[in-house]
Amino acid sequence: MAGLQTIIDNCNGMEINRRxxxxxxxxxxEIPRVSTTPTKNPWKFSLDMPSSFSYSDxxxxxxxxxxxxxxxxxDITFSNNxxxxxxFRYQGSLSQSQLAGIRVASPNGFVGxxxxxxxxxxxxxxxxxFEANDLIQIGSHPxxxxxxxxxxxxxxxxxxxxxxxxxxxxxNVDNSAITVGNACQFRMFCPNMxxxxxxPGGTKYAAGGTRISNALIRWSDSFELYEYVGTS
Amino acid sequence: MDNIPAVxxxxxxxxxxxxxxxxxxxxxxxxxxxxxxxxxSSYQDETFDSTTFNAAGGLLSVGSQQKDIRVTSxxxxxxxxxxxxxxxxxxxxxxxxxxxxxIWRGFYNDQGELTSNAKRFTGIITGYNIEEDRQDLDDTFTxxxxxxNYKTVxxxxxxxxxxxxxxxxxxxxxxxxxxxxxxxxTQTFDFGKEPKYxxxxxxxxxxxxxxxxxxxxxxLK
Numbered sequence: 001m002a003g004l005q006t007i008i009d010n011c012n013g014m015e016i017n018r019r020x021x022x023x024x025x026x027x028x029x030e031i032p033r034v035s036t037t038p039t040k041n042p043w044k045f046s047l048d049m050p051s052s053f054s055y056s057d058x059x060x061x062x063x064x065x066x067x068x069x070x071x072x073x074x075d076i077t078f079s080n081n082x083x084x085x086x087x088f089r090y091q092g093s094l095s096q097s098q099l100a101g102i103r104v105a106s107p108n109g110f111v112g113x114x115x116x117x118x119x120x121x122x123x124x125x126x127x128x129x130f131e132a133n134d135l136i137q138i139g140s141h142p143x144x145x146x147x148x149x150x151x152x153x154x155x156x157x158x159x160x161x162x163x164x165x166x167x168x169x170x171x172n173v174d175n176s177a178i179t180v181g182n183a184c185q186f187r188m189f190c191p192n193m194x195x196x197x198x199x200p201g202g203t204k205y206a207a208g209g210t211r212i213s214n215a216l217i218r219w220s221d222s223f224e225l226y227e228y229v230g231t232s
Numbered sequence: 233m234d235n236i237p238a239v240x241x242x243x244x245x246x247x248x249x250x251x252x253x254x255x256x257x258x259x260x261x262x263x264x265x266x267x268x269x270x271x272x273s274s275y276q277d278e279t280f281d282s283t284t285f286n287a288a289g290g291l292l293s294v295g296s297q298q299k300d301i302r303v304t305s306x307x308x309x310x311x312x313x314x315x316x317x318x319x320x321x322x323x324x325x326x327x328x329x330x331x332x333x334x335i336w337r338g339f340y341n342d343q344g345e346l347t348s349n350a351k352r353f354t355g356i357i358t359g360y361n362i363e364e365d366r367q368d369l370d371d372t373f374t375x376x377x378x379x380x381n382y383k384t385v386x387x388x389x390x391x392x393x394x395x396x397x398x399x400x401x402x403x404x405x406x407x408x409x410x411x412x413x414x415x416x417x418t419q420t421f422d423f424g425k426e427p428k429y430x431x432x433x434x435x436x437x438x439x440x441x442x443x444x445x446x447x448x449x450x451x452l453k
Contacts, residue, residue, distance in 0.1 A: 034245040038340045040275045112344030166344030168275050170287075230288070 003064030004074040004188055007223050009081045013048035018164065041165040042227035043144070043186055049194075049223065054202035055215040062196060062217075073189040073228035075142045079182040090181025091131035092151075094121060099180055104138060105158050106174035115145070115161040117178070120153060127153045130161060135184040139176035141169050142185035143232050168232045187228045194221040236350045238339035247340040249274040250294045251285045251349070252310050254322075254357065254377070255332040269322055271312060278338060278346050290319055292374060294335060297353040305384040308335070308353055314362065314373025323360040323375055331357045333379040355379040 008014075023035040053061070068074060078087045090099075098121040105116035115136070120129075130136070130147040137144045145163035153159065167173070179185075198215035206212055239246060251272045259265040271289025272278065278285050290313035298306035310333065312319045322328065335353040338346050361376045380388075393399045397410040 032244070036245070036247045037273055038247055038249055038275050038344055039273065112341075114343055162343075166275050170276065 001060040001064045002074060002076075003061060003068050004190065004223070004225065005076045005080070006061050006064070007047055007049060008045075008076050008078070009084060010049065010053070011047040011223070012050045014087075015046035017044035017046065038166060040168045040227075040229040040232065042229045043188070043225075044227070045186075045188065045223075045225040047223040047225065049219045051199070051216055051218045053217040054204070055198055055217060056202070056204070056212070058217055065190075065193060068190065068193065070191050070193045071189065073187050073231075075185045075187050076225075077183065077185050085182045088135050088182040088184065090183075091128075091134050092180070093128045094123070098123070100177065102178055104173050104176045104178065109174045109176075110138065110167040110169070112166045113148075113163045115163050115167075116158050117161060118158045120157070120159060123153050125153050125155050129153055129159060130180070135181055136161065136163070137179040137184040138169060138173045139178075141171075141173070141232065142187040143168060143227065143229065144184040144186060168229060170232060186225075187231065188225040189228045190223050190225050192221060192224045194219040194223060196220065236339075236348075238348050238350070247342070247344075249338050249340070250291065251278065251336040251338055252289070252291060252294065253283055253285070253332075253334045253336075254328070255334075256326045256328060257331065258327060267326060272338075274338065274340075274346075275344070280338070280346070280349055281336070290315070297335060299352075303383050305381065305387060307358075307378060307380045307384065308333075308355070309376055309378045310335070311374055311376045314364075314375045317373070319375045320362055320373065323362065323377065328357055328360055328377065333357050333377065353379075353381065355381040356385050358385075 018041065020041055021037045021039050025033045027033060079085050101119055101121060102117050103119040104110055105118040109116050109118075115138075117129075128150060130151040132147060132149055134147045135144040136147060145165060148162045148164050151159055151161050197218045197220065199218050201216035202214040204212040204214055238248070249272055251274070252270065254269040256267040256269065257263060257265070258267060268283065269289070270283060270285040271291035272285040272287055273291050274285070274287050277287050292311040292313055293309075294311075295307075295309035297308050298304065300306075312322075314320050333353070333355050334351065336349045336351050338349040341347050357377050357379045359378050361378070363374045363376070365372045365374065393403065395410060395413055397413065400407045400410045
């Protein structure tokens, strides 16, 4: 069983944190002075889990999480759950087959926060390729980027997408295919991996009314997922 | 005075990262035999000054770098992650003390591209510290190297010479100050007393019980 994916699929609250490392000072005359450090700016999710998991149903989950512990990472997605795939849903107007043909331009297709795409489909110039906040994954690298603005097809052979963070992929991504929307993968780990406590509840009854002892699981904390960019 | 265009005219926002380079001299007297370690706080490897700075170098922090109008002594500290322990082997398995430490600050534009850099510190590593911080189930390692700038190193330099020709001639091969030192090595001097010999005629005044005063051989008493 995939531990973190199960947490994603069953959480009852999710906080998304993409804030950057910054320095902010307000001067004596109240003018803000700002500095930023160009880090890898990892995704951070905080997931709240309900206490409705019964012990007998969650033993595989507990083992998966204990195996991951606080250091193991897992690739997760928001697409494999019908109740969840509206999150990060692709907002553009291209079909999956049209998206599948798009490639990262070459050479220097992704420099800084400027992603240049080529091999675009022959659609009207006013068609929307990406809306702001659409996820884009480069090749098989599970480190999604968002488009910060709306991107129209236009008439050129390429389009330029401004991403929310610079290219953190250390290998050459020229000519790579892209994945968009909720099909993108996130490589996450959980540095605070909560522990679980068994509390009364969850009793089940077998056919014939035989009582089966059980318990509910209460997690010690939220799951603070952090993007594992060390392998990017 | 440093001229750093990236921070000229008080820009409202500055995007910058720190870059650290440690040049370890593996062999005394051979400045070509070096090992270079780099680290940065940037999101990707960057190359300038003929050096590629490794984004995965494990840089944790860079201490303050004092800059004055006149040359002054200043120290700084660079902290590196000890996980994995390659950094620990860097300080334990190499001649880290005496290595050259250089620190730059690189400036980025809004597109995340490095546009310029400014060197902030050059000095010599004078020591290191490995610290394990174990709190409950959290166990981390930090390797900190401390460095002094050249002025401090020069202030601490000890230079002395022995009273033999080899020591003096190591500074100046033509120095003859110690040429005759071996001939007086076993003699006792009464400083301040009248000389008891001349370079040409032996003792003055016709001798005593120990010396008959004749002859031209130079002698010492």
